[in-house]
Amino acid sequence: MYELSICHLYPDLLNLYGDRGNIIALKMRCEWRGINVNVSNISLGDKFDAEAYDIIFLGGGQDYEQEMIQDDLLNEKGEEIRNAVKNDKVFLAICGGYQLLGSYYKTWDGKEIHFLNALNLWTIGGKERMIGNFVFECDFLKNDNYDGKIVGFENHSGRTYLGQGVKPLGKIIKGYGNNGEDGFEGAIYKNVYCSYSHGSLLPKNPALADHLISIALKQKYKDFVSLSPTKDEFETLAHDSMIKRIIG
Numbered sequence: 001m002y003e004l005s006i007c008h009l010y011p012d013l014l015n016l017y018g019d020r021g022n023i024i025a026l027k028m029r030c031e032w033r034g035i036n037v038n039v040s041n042i043s044l045g046d047k048f049d050a051e052a053y054d055i056i057f058l059g060g061g062q063d064y065e066q067e068m069i070q071d072d073l074l075n076e077k078g079e080e081i082r083n084a085v086k087n088d089k090v091f092l093a094i095c096g097g098y099q100l101l102g103s104y105y106k107t108w109d110g111k112e113i114h115f116l117n118a119l120n121l122w123t124i125g126g127k128e129r130m131i132g133n134f135v136f137e138c139d140f141l142k143n144d145n146y147d148g149k150i151v152g153f154e155n156h157s158g159r160t161y162l163g164q165g166v167k168p169l170g171k172i173i174k175g176y177g178n179n180g181e182d183g184f185e186g187a188i189y190k191n192v193y194c195s196y197s198h199g200s201l202l203p204k205n206p207a208l209a210d211h212l213i214s215i216a217l218k219q220k221y222k223d224f225v226s227l228s229p230t231k232d233e234f235e236t237l238a239h240d241s242m243i244k245r246i247i248g
């Protein structure tokens with residue numbers, strides 16, 4: 001029987017707008033298929049051994065929480081996270097957690113917060129926040145039955161820019177995404193997936209949730225081929241009705 005271990009990093013500090021919903025979606029979608037899931041919460045001062053996990057999750061946090069965890073993140077867990085990224089570990093990082101994986105964040109009021117430098121990207125704060133429901137499209141999810149559209153909710157002042165080697169997660173159809181300028185949203189580097197979309201990301205976009213589960217299972221089990229289908233009545237209803245509301 002397959003089994004996955006998920007690590008929620010700083011769940012008490014990085015969990016904006018129900019980001020934990022992404023973990024619940026991963027867990028439920030695995031359990032519906034008879035795949036066991038363990039979730040571990042690792043926060044300030046806890047020992048972090050990336051090898052013990054198959055998926056590592058970082059949620060969003062305001063500038064205040066990002067500063068609060070900076071020391072623990074850089075000095076206690078940084079090396080472990082950078083190595084895990086290099087070694088193809090599956091990550092999902094949302095908003096503030098996405099920014100943390102980059103090299104730095106210059107806040108809108110001029111503070112420079114050094115981050116992990118695990119991914120070649122950086123964030124610069126602007127006065128105006130980018131808030132709202134948004135839609136983007138992911139080429140890697142497109143198939144005969146799915147147009148690759150993802151619906152989410154964003155709320156950030158940081159504008160993120162991707163350096164060489166990092167690909168965007170998707171193209172913006174409506175909303176701001178990474179910086180409101182270049183038309184891209186999120187980032188992909190090796191098996192690290194980053195998005196500005198908060199807690200409703202995986203619950204409302206089951207194709208993306210299944211993609212992450214599949215790459216984690218492929219990494220762990222050489223005989224894994226594909227996930228069995230699920231009904232997804234509610235997920236599809238939530239996804240389709242939001243897309244309709246946002247782009248008509």
Ligand code: GLN
Pocket residue numbers: 016059060061062063064066094095096097155156157158159
């Ligand atoms: N502090 C970051 C910003 O405002 C992230 C906020 C968030 O995670 N929603 O850009």
